[in-house]
Amino acid sequence: MRVELGTRDTFFDYINVLKPRETALLTFIGVCAGIIAAGGSVLLSIFVLLTLAILLGSAGSNGLTNYLDRDLDARMERTRDRALASGRITPPQKALPLIFGLIIIALVLAWMLHPLCFVVGLIGIVSSAIWRKTISCTFLGIVAGCSPVLIGWFAIKPFFDIEIALISCLVAIWIPIHIWSIMMARREDYMRAGLRYFPLTLQDKTIVGMLFGLSVLLYLAAMLIYRFGSFGLLYLVVANILSTLMLYANARLVFRTESSAAWRVYKLSAFPYLGIIFLAMSLDVFLIRT
Numbered sequence: 548m549r550v551e552l553g554t555r556d557t558f559f560d561y562i563n564v565l566k567p568r569e570t571a572l573l574t575f576i577g578v579c580a581g582i583i584a585a586g587g588s589v590l591l592s593i594f595v596l597l598t599l600a601i602l603l604g605s606a607g608s609n610g611l612t613n614y615l616d617r618d619l620d621a622r623m624e625r626t627r628d629r630a631l632a633s634g635r636i637t638p639p640q641k642a643l644p645l646i647f648g649l650i651i652i653a654l655v656l657a658w659m660l661h662p663l664c665f666v667v668g669l670i671g672i673v674s675s676a677i678w679r680k681t682i683s684c685t686f687l688g689i690v691a692g693c694s695p696v697l698i699g700w701f702a703i704k705p706f707f708d709i710e711i712a713l714i715s716c717l718v719a720i721w722i723p724i725h726i727w728s729i730m731m732a733r734r735e736d737y738m739r740a741g742l743r744y745f746p747l748t749l750q751d752k753t754i755v756g757m758l759f760g761l762s763v764l765l766y767l768a769a770m771l772i773y774r775f776g777s778f779g780l781l782y783l784v785v786a787n788i789l790s791t792l793m794l795y796a797n798a799r800l801v802f803r804t805e806s807s808a809a810w811r812v813y814k815l816s817a818f819p820y821l822g823i824i825f826l827a828m829s830l831d832v833f834l835i836r837t
Contacts, residue, residue: 560630564642565649566609570602572822573609577601577695579825580714584703586777587832596660597702601695604653604668608675608691610646614639615676622740625733660702667697685726685745689719710776714828717768718821724761724793725816727754728800732809755800758812762797766790769824778831785827789820 581597582589613620613631617639620632631639650672657664671694674687693715700711727746730737731754737747746754769786772778796815800808 560635563630564610564613565606570605570609573605573695574602576825577699579829580696580699581703582829583832584700600653600656601698603649607646607649608672612675623736661705663701663705664698667694685723689722692722693718713772720765728809728813732806759797759801762793782827782831789824
């Protein structure tokens, strides 16, 4: 027997479709990129505009991915309780006006910021639409994950330099660590759902070796940002602590190829690493400016 949802429950189901945690992280790092580009001094109007553009675009892109993956999500234990996968929003097409509305508004706002922001945002949305749970998810995830950072940067500095290149490299290296660690932690769940693609086709020892190698590259990228970017002691200390923790977590995974160890890498790589390191960059530019 299906229980009818009240207005309050339905509202939160629609919010759930937009993956609020993932959206919040993408918005946060995008806004931080804008603060870094501006050297800590951002006009309020630009700040509000870029925040809305990244927030709505990330929410719409995550909602679109959620909609397209609903059948696969329904087959996986970790994702079967999502609003679309579980059938709490029926038919699922009811979510599309919200999703497309957010995407359109975000692209309009991105165009108002700068044409480069629009182009980067559009590429990120298209990548999200074809990303999903496929063999190309890591590469396309890198494109989609770097999009908010580039929008925030180009809204202030509509050109590419070594600082944003290195920040983008940090995100690009972080994404496979984040994606592959959850795939390893939930390997059986993916397999039961019929998802058998790289790196799930590899042995655990091979995957953890790649994860450890990526954590070394992540440390290197974080240090290169300090060397060539406009950051001071705060960023250096925080980046060293966080990157050492990532190295330690992945080193433990090498010797303990267990799902629980892979899950810890996944949880550490989310906000604790990416969110805090971007926060440290933003705070550092304020300290240097003052």
